[in-house]
Amino acid sequence: MNSLITPERIAEIERLIRPHIRHTPTLRVDMIDFGLAPRPVDLKLEYLQHSGSFKARGAFTNLMTRSLPEAGVTAASGGNHGAAVAYAAMRLGVPATIFVPGVTSPAKAERIRSYGAALVIGGDRYADALAASEKFVEDNGALAVHAYDQPETLLGQGTLATEIEADLPGITTLLVAVGGGGLIGGIAAWFRGRVKVVAVEPDGSPTLHMALQAGQPVDAPAEGIAADSLAPKQVGKLMFPIAQAFVDRSVLVSDDDIRSAQRALWDKIRIVAEPGGAAAFAALLSGKYVPAPDERVAVLICGANTTAVRFD
Known part of the structure; x- marks a missing residue:
């Protein structure tokens, strides 16, 4: 277990970054409205966070607790982490260069540019963008802000849990989408x-x-509708022992499950979620996760950087 990722340290980071992030709201829904048996479920609406996802928490933590060189910061990202680092850099007056793979959605690329960061397309997948960003660090001396396998990143994302516990003290179960595992x-x-x-x-x-x-991080496929946010080559080494100790299980959902969840969130409660942001709700809606009668369930809606809904 990494001794740096503790509840005490997460609480300290929450106090540090609090002026720069939103305390996002929760919404209680009844699953009968989604065609399932009646059950209250609490949604944590973290897609309303600055930059359109939870990633702003880790970005501010990195930029506010690490030494920043004149060359500024750089990040490799499927889109959301890059947007968050670009946003935090803009707010703190730091140069940022963001590397993204070709699968990054236009909505995420445009958001990164809108914050004034330099945007570089680095290969087809996240691993390609990461390699390009590492070469940039070697050549320019910029500070690398890893999307998930960095202590400051995990600490920042952990601040979301402090809000969930404060606002939803009675929950027994929390469904969370996973990519590299920082969240x-x-x-x-x-x-x-x-x-x-x-x-x-x-x-x-x-x-x-x-x-x-496998009992350790291993290479995994990186395909599907949520590949720009939930498809790294491996899960992070820092988070893996935490997951072994404190994550109950991993539930798999299909691309069709995710699309159905996106549509249902929009149709029923007018929430626009990107595929990765809707994945946790997809587990509940599809029946891939069936709660016990006595469970009080919360679901994290973690990102909304998408052009899924267009306004004419």
């Missing part, structure tokens, strides 16, 4: 088993699922 790692490190944390991954990129089966 669920920080959340699980905060709760430490006091809440059942369930990972949700696309079946085309079962990164944590395969790691838990």
